[in-house]
Amino acid sequence: MKKYESIMLNKEESQHLYIQLYKSIKDMILLGQLLGEERLPPVRKMAELLSVNSVTVVKAYQLLEQEGLVYKRIGSGTFISSAIIRQAQLPTDVDTTAQQEDLLNQGHIRLERNMINFASATPSADLFPVEDFKQVINEVLDRDKGNAFTYQESQGYYPLRCILKEYTANHGIKADVENIQIISGAQQGIDIIAKAFLNYGDYVIMESPSYTGAIAAFQTRGARIIDIPLEENGMDLAMLETKIKNHQPKLLYIMPNFQNPTGVSYSAEKKQRIMEICKKYKVYIIEDDYLSDLSFYSKDNSTLKSIDNMDQVIYIKSFSKIFMPGLRLGFLVIPKQIYNNLLVAKHTSDISTSGLIQRAFQLYLSKGIWRRHLAYIEASYKERFDKMVECIERYIPSDVHYHLPKGGLNFWFKLPKNISVKALNEAALRENIAIAPGYLFFLNNNQANYFRLSIASLKTYEIQQGMKKLAEIIKGLQLNKDLQDSRENTLNPIL
Amino acid sequence: MKKYESIMLNKEESQHLYIQLYKSIKDMILLGQLLGEERLPPVRKMAELLSVNSVTVVKAYQLLEQEGLVYKRIGSGTFISSAIIRQAQLPTDVDTTAQQEDLLNQGHIRLERNMINFASATPSADLFPVEDFKQVINEVLDRDKGNAFTYQESQGYYPLRCILKEYTANHGIKADVENIQIISGAQQGIDIIAKAFLNYGDYVIMESPSYTGAIAAFQTRGARIIDIPLEENGMDLAMLETKIKNHQPKLLYIMPNFQNPTGVSYSAEKKQRIMEICKKYKVYIIEDDYLSDLSFYSKDNSTLKSIDNMDQVIYIKSFSKIFMPGLRLGFLVIPKQIYNNLLVAKHTSDISTSGLIQRAFQLYLSKGIWRRHLAYIEASYKERFDKMVECIERYIPSDVHYHLPKGGLNFWFKLPKNISVKALNEAALRENIAIAPGYLFFLNNNQANYFRLSIASLKTYEIQQGMKKLAEIIKGLQLNKDLQDSRENTLNPIL
Numbered sequence: 001m002k003k004y005e006s007i008m009l010n011k012e013e014s015q016h017l018y019i020q021l022y023k024s025i026k027d028m029i030l031l032g033q034l035l036g037e038e039r040l041p042p043v044r045k046m047a048e049l050l051s052v053n054s055v056t057v058v059k060a061y062q063l064l065e066q067e068g069l070v071y072k073r074i075g076s077g078t079f080i081s082s083a084i085i086r087q088a089q090l091p092t093d094v095d096t097t098a099q100q101e102d103l104l105n106q107g108h109i110r111l112e113r114n115m116i117n118f119a120s121a122t123p124s125a126d127l128f129p130v131e132d133f134k135q136v137i138n139e140v141l142d143r144d145k146g147n148a149f150t151y152q153e154s155q156g157y158y159p160l161r162c163i164l165k166e167y168t169a170n171h172g173i174k175a176d177v178e179n180i181q182i183i184s185g186a187q188q189g190i191d192i193i194a195k196a197f198l199n200y201g202d203y204v205i206m207e208s209p210s211y212t213g214a215i216a217a218f219q220t221r222g223a224r225i226i227d228i229p230l231e232e233n234g235m236d237l238a239m240l241e242t243k244i245k246n247h248q249p250k251l252l253y254i255m256p257n258f259q260n261p262t263g264v265s266y267s268a269e270k271k272q273r274i275m276e277i278c279k280k281y282k283v284y285i286i287e288d289d290y291l292s293d294l295s296f297y298s299k300d301n302s303t304l305k306s307i308d309n310m311d312q313v314i315y316i317k318s319f320s321k322i323f324m325p326g327l328r329l330g331f332l333v334i335p336k337q338i339y340n341n342l343l344v345a346k347h348t349s350d351i352s353t354s355g356l357i358q359r360a361f362q363l364y365l366s367k368g369i370w371r372r373h374l375a376y377i378e379a380s381y382k383e384r385f386d387k388m389v390e391c392i393e394r395y396i397p398s399d400v401h402y403h404l405p406k407g408g409l410n411f412w413f414k415l416p417k418n419i420s421v422k423a424l425n426e427a428a429l430r431e432n433i434a435i436a437p438g439y440l441f442f443l444n445n446n447q448a449n450y451f452r453l454s455i456a457s458l459k460t461y462e463i464q465q466g467m468k469k470l471a472e473i474i475k476g477l478q479l480n481k482d483l484q485d486s487r488e489n490t491l492n493p494i495l
Numbered sequence: 496m497k498k499y500e501s502i503m504l505n506k507e508e509s510q511h512l513y514i515q516l517y518k519s520i521k522d523m524i525l526l527g528q529l530l531g532e533e534r535l536p537p538v539r540k541m542a543e544l545l546s547v548n549s550v551t552v553v554k555a556y557q558l559l560e561q562e563g564l565v566y567k568r569i570g571s572g573t574f575i576s577s578a579i580i581r582q583a584q585l586p587t588d589v590d591t592t593a594q595q596e597d598l599l600n601q602g603h604i605r606l607e608r609n610m611i612n613f614a615s616a617t618p619s620a621d622l623f624p625v626e627d628f629k630q631v632i633n634e635v636l637d638r639d640k641g642n643a644f645t646y647q648e649s650q651g652y653y654p655l656r657c658i659l660k661e662y663t664a665n666h667g668i669k670a671d672v673e674n675i676q677i678i679s680g681a682q683q684g685i686d687i688i689a690k691a692f693l694n695y696g697d698y699v700i701m702e703s704p705s706y707t708g709a710i711a712a713f714q715t716r717g718a719r720i721i722d723i724p725l726e727e728n729g730m731d732l733a734m735l736e737t738k739i740k741n742h743q744p745k746l747l748y749i750m751p752n753f754q755n756p757t758g759v760s761y762s763a764e765k766k767q768r769i770m771e772i773c774k775k776y777k778v779y780i781i782e783d784d785y786l787s788d789l790s791f792y793s794k795d796n797s798t799l800k801s802i803d804n805m806d807q808v809i810y811i812k813s814f815s816k817i818f819m820p821g822l823r824l825g826f827l828v829i830p831k832q833i834y835n836n837l838l839v840a841k842h843t844s845d846i847s848t849s850g851l852i853q854r855a856f857q858l859y860l861s862k863g864i865w866r867r868h869l870a871y872i873e874a875s876y877k878e879r880f881d882k883m884v885e886c887i888e889r890y891i892p893s894d895v896h897y898h899l900p901k902g903g904l905n906f907w908f909k910l911p912k913n914i915s916v917k918a919l920n921e922a923a924l925r926e927n928i929a930i931a932p933g934y935l936f937f938l939n940n941n942q943a944n945y946f947r948l949s950i951a952s953l954k955t956y957e958i959q960q961g962m963k964k965l966a967e968i969i970k971g972l973q974l975n976k977d978l979q980d981s982r983e984n985t986l987n988p989i990l
Binding site: 065066067068071081122124125126127128130133134137138141143145146147148149150151152157158159160162184185187188191195199200213216217220222324325326327328344345347348349350351352353354355356357362363366367 | 560561562563566576617619620621622623625628629632633636638640641642643644645646647652653654655657679680682683686690694695708711712715717815819820821822823839840842843844845846847848849850851852857858861862
């Protein structure tokens with residue numbers, strides 16, 4: 001009860017007492033003075049403590065409940081929702097997918113308040129154009145009324161596809177309106193391609209390391225995955241051709257610009273060569289363009305689709321990083337000859353993507369506000385990117401290897417052999433820093449000494465603080481290891 | 496150009512000329528005087544015709560384009576969007592799924608203006624609580640700001656799951672918040688269950704006929720489907736047990752209340768017996784509860800999940816019919832022991848369902864506006880249902896067989912042998928009436944003489960008109976057939 005004694009209610013104030021009480025408790029929750037699953041005092045006790053009527057407390061609790069800040073368990077009282085707190089403080093990192101989310105859910109990773117989260121590739125909510133989007137949602141509802149909530153056609157809202165055709169044209173991609181398929185985010189794009197293409201036992205080729213959400217989508221279809229190591233300018237092409245020759249894969253999945261997790265961009269030559277190899281062996285390419293827009297220092301962020309003269313690239317565009325992940329909206333540009341298969345796969349997956357969101361996004365794009373936002377978000381990310389590069393060069397010990405990307409939000413590191421990423425991860429978490437261990441991104445998890453740092457959700461001062469601290473932690477582990485090694489060396493002769 | 500001569504612009508009026516022009520053209524589109532893919536006159540010609548400045552025309556066209564009513568083809572002018580017209584007039588029937596949608600897309604079915612659409616099981620947009628929902632969306636955006644657009648946790652927004660727990664409790668279902676999974680509509684529910692459970696060659700048992708979206712979702716996993724004929728009070732249980740014994744299916748998919756397409760409801764005894772059989776042979780049941788709420792004359796619309804004491808029912812709840820299909824929101828109640836598999840399947844499918852929609856729906860439910868809407872929609876549908884029953888009894892010829900349902904929105908008919916549903920479908924379309932041919936709902940399409948009529952999108956006067964006309968068409972076909980038969984009989988002896 002003690003912590004509630006600080007609550008001050010003012011009976012003179014014009015604001016109702018129950019509103020005052022509701023606000024006080026809400027603040028305590030948001031300030032972390034009350035924690036998830038903590039029980040609120042029973043109504044009667046709280047009323048006594050604050051010398052107010054029970055009804056005041058009941059009403060305050062009801063408001064909190066309506067906002068989802070607390071919930072009732074019948075017969076046992078009112079409790080703080082733990083999810084709310086996680087929601088408010090913690091961007092879930094979906095790029096590291098189910099595995100990491102499971103860890104989170106199981107409480108193995110406990111992200112704390114004020115944690116510096118290099119693990120999350122989710123943009124921070126302060127970058128979202130919420131007011132503009134609220135405006136277009138309201139315009140759409142006034143204009144379309146109930147039609148905004150009927151089933152949308154599976155292929156997607158026609159005017160949205162028209163405007164996306166223009167959007168792709170501006171990026172050098174020739175697409176027909178009929179070849180554009182709206183999807184509920186890039187993950188669904190990968191999933192329906194897998195559904196349309198893959199039978200049990202089929203081969204798929206991927207980069208190693210790669211996006212775990214794609215690995216999972218292919219595996220759930222029973223596909224056999226062949227991974228090809230990345231070099232500084234893209235896949236090892238000799239190995240790619242050999243593997244294609246030997247296994248006749250159905251699909252090649254790649255991220256040619258600012259690859260996740262490594263940040264690698266393919267050279268123009270490699271892009272061209274990949275197109276030729278896939279043409280020769282008739283392999284469809286999935287190009288996952290999650291981030292080519294954020295090209296800060298790259299001379300060439302062109303997509304494979306823009307040089308695809310054989311119509312063999314299935315192009316996936318996501319707006320999660322450059323707009324808002326919660327939209328759950330993206331699109332595919334699909335080769336003509338396989339268009340129908342993908343439409344059926346989309347239909348059996350979720351019938352259609354939210355019509356309201358499609359209509360709102362169409363209006364948003366057509367008004368051109370989009371360009372202003374993109375300029376803003378590019379500038380914000382670039383500031384973070386530059387700070388990160390500065391910190392890496394300044395703090396990271398020389399025996400940690402990395403290759404600086406020319407854009408994007410991800411940085412990839414290799415620890416020296418004597419430090420395991422598991423040890424680093426644990427030590428960092430103890431210091432309230434989250435990193436994404438590299439083994440999450442490999443098919444076989446024994447790749448123990450890589451890690452990914454993402455700057456998507458961090459402000460520049462957090463990058464500064466976090467990188468300095470992380471470098472200290474690495475040096476500390478190094479030191480410990482050295483001590484341990486020397487002790488082992490001392491001990492060994494005795495044994 | 497002729498049709499544009501009727502446009503009257505008033506230079507005295509306070510409203511800008513371009514607004515007046517925009518409104519005139521918009522009306523022509525909505526009134527059907529301009530058709531999809533029709534080209535608007537070039538700017539200069541239109542300006543001459545109406546004696547206005549070119550800029551006026553350009554601005555009017557821009558407004559139309561922003562609304563998606565027209566679109567530009569570079570180098571060839573401005574065209575009316577055909578999708579807009581379809582959108583405004585035609586609810587896409589998703590219950591009849593990809594097949595029918597393909598027909599629509601290919602132009603084989605051309606739904607016209609003022610068509611009486613018994614094929615669509617999509618509720619009409621006039622029943623949607625758009626203003627209330629607009630209100631909660633705005634409240635959520637003001638309250639949560641950017642957080643409404645971050646990734647939501649895959650399992651679903653925690654406060655929404657809390658309130659859905661209460662919702663299910665009110666329907667006799669005991670669910671833990673941890674066993675509720677938010678999905679992007681019922682189709683996704685079926686799809687992720689298929690993904691989590693089925694490997695190539697596994698058996699699934701379904702009713703015959705059944706929802707084609709489910710058939711498609713199972714088939715895309717390479718499942719082998721066994722269909723069990725429906726009787727008036729549910730599946731043939733003897734056959735069910737035999738098939739289960741012989742094939743050890745992974746799943747049984749059923750709709751125990753107001754089944755789609757037949758409207759059949761299971762008797763309490765059959766519900767109980769199915770639970771026992773599935774317990775005995777350890778088969779998971781998928782209960783698709785898309786409509787149990789609309790129980791007008793049924794004494795027992797209880798769900799299987801409410802009598803599931805062995806935790807073997809995966810319960811799917813959709814809000815498409817009783818709320819709005821365009822929400823793309825539903826939920827699963829999942830048995831504890833398989834919960835994690837389904838979470839992973841959801842995550843690989845689309846990561847999470849729109850956070851904004853989840854938050855808005857949570858607020859909508861928590862405010863209790865829900866109950867008012869449900870009462871309204873029940874009353875509206877009941878009026879349509881009663882009118883339909885009246886018309887069936889009054890008009891439908893006696894050699895057409897049917898079994899009246901006690902609730903729901905679907906009615907199922909069997910034509911006499913000498914009339915094919917294909918002939919009926921074609922004749923009805925010529926009279927501007929759409930029906931859903933029965934073969935869409937069977938695994939093997941040679942079930943030629945059933946059809947489904949749905950009243951979801953029709954007003955009572957449309958039901959009246961449509962049923963009267965449909966009965967006449969059936970009688971006409973009967974007559975033609977009789978004539979033809981007698982002619983054949985006359986001819987035969989000569990040959």
